[in-house]
Amino acid sequence: MPNNIRYHFATSEDLDFVIEAIVESTKSGTDRISYCGLFSLSEMRFREILKQVVAEDVGGNDFSLTNYLIASIDGNPVGACCAWIEALVGVQSNLLKFNLLFPHLEAEEVQNAKNIAQFVRPLQLNREPFSLQIDSVYVKPEFRGMGLSQKIILEQFRFFSEKNPEITKAQLIVIKPNTGAIRSYEKIGFKVIQEAEANNEVVSKIFPATIFILMEMPLPHHEYALRT
Amino acid sequence: MQHFLSDLTKIFRTVFQNPLLEISKETKAADIDGWDSLQHFILILSIEKHFNIKFTTEESRNFLNVGQIIDSLEKKLNHQ
Numbered sequence: 001m002p003n004n005i006r007y008h009f010a011t012s013e014d015l016d017f018v019i020e021a022i023v024e025s026t027k028s029g030t031d032r033i034s035y036c037g038l039f040s041l042s043e044m045r046f047r048e049i050l051k052q053v054v055a056e057d058v059g060g061n062d063f064s065l066t067n068y069l070i071a072s073i074d075g076n077p078v079g080a081c082c083a084w085i086e087a088l089v090g091v092q093s094n095l096l097k098f099n100l101l102f103p104h105l106e107a108e109e110v111q112n113a114k115n116i117a118q119f120v121r122p123l124q125l126n127r128e129p130f131s132l133q134i135d136s137v138y139v140k141p142e143f144r145g146m147g148l149s150q151k152i153i154l155e156q157f158r159f160f161s162e163k164n165p166e167i168t169k170a171q172l173i174v175i176k177p178n179t180g181a182i183r184s185y186e187k188i189g190f191k192v193i194q195e196a197e198a199n200n201e202v203v204s205k206i207f208p209a210t211i212f213i214l215m216e217m218p219l220p221h222h223e224y225a226l227r228t
Numbered sequence: 229m230q231h232f233l234s235d236l237t238k239i240f241r242t243v244f245q246n247p248l249l250e251i252s253k254e255t256k257a258a259d260i261d262g263w264d265s266l267q268h269f270i271l272i273l274s275i276e277k278h279f280n281i282k283f284t285t286e287e288s289r290n291f292l293n294v295g296q297i298i299d300s301l302e303k304k305l306n307h308q
Contacts, residue, residue, distance in 0.1 A: 056285065056289075058289055089292065090256065090292050090293075091256065091257060091292040092257060092265070094264070094265035095257055095263075095264075095265050095268050095291075095292075096289075096292075097265070098265045098266075098268055098269050099268075099272075099288045099289050099290075099291050100285065100288070100289055102269065102272055102283065102288050103282070103283055103284055103285040103287075103288050104285070107273075110269060110273050111273070113266065113269055114269065114270050114273060117266040117267070117269075117270065120266060121264070121266055124264055124265070124266070
């Protein structure tokens with residue numbers, strides 16, 4: 001593990017790297033982006049919309065710039081992790097995110113989501129209000145295998161535990177085939193608590209997976225350490 | 229306001245397929261079964277179609293309850 005890792009919350013200078021983190025973590029090693037499938041968007045168009053939405057930095061969801069903690073080595077960003085407190089403003093992060101996306105989409109793109117909503121709906125997992133949500137955990141390929149993703153998550157835990165000691169639980173959503181990520185989260189202390197499956201042709205064609213998993217762990221508010 | 233609430237009630241009843249559904253300015257997603265992110269999209273799309281309008285990012289980002297949707301409709305339609 002390199003000992004010259006520095007952490008900072010994302011600024012406008014990190015926007016491109018945050019977009020990379022969102023896109024690549026959504027793909028989860030596949031070539032599919034759920035949002036592209038849902039709204040029938042090209043990856044380029046999705047990136048354009050994403051850039052505008054993330055730069056707005058509304059907070060409370062994974063499309064918000066300053067929710068991202070960036071890990072840098074020698075001044076270059078190598079990893080990112082998003083975190084926020086769910087429904088702190090009184091609305092679920094998913095609804096908030098869709099509110100932000102909506103005005104950027106054309107009518108036929110929204111209509112596409114409406115047409116396939118019934119097939120996608122079984123994949124939805126409910127994040128618990130007032131829990132800490134971890135999302136879009138990403139490490140550049142050449143820096144993987146060093147436990148960097150776990151280190152960034154733990155840094156987010158430290159930050160939120162100091163700032164919001166009343167938060168007692170952390171959650172994240174991951175796709176089932178991503179066993180490497182699941183093992184990595186289990187080493188921190190996350191456990192699988194719920195699975196959502198949409199075993200139909202529509203989801204199989206356009207989503208990176210047909211099973212999504214909700215994991216959670218208590219935030220014990222003491223020194224966090226990896227389990228060996 | 230009452231006119232918007234009456235129209236929205238009809239839209240909500242159609243979108244959530246509940247002919248008895250009652251809403252108020254305080255109604256939020258957690259109060260209605262099935263008001264998830266996908267249904268929210270369908271709801272906003274239906275409202276836009278009904279009133280023949282297009283919401284901006286500044287408007288839609290505040291849609292946390294029915295009252296905020298009505299506020300946007302009032303500003304948008306009463307100033308046309």
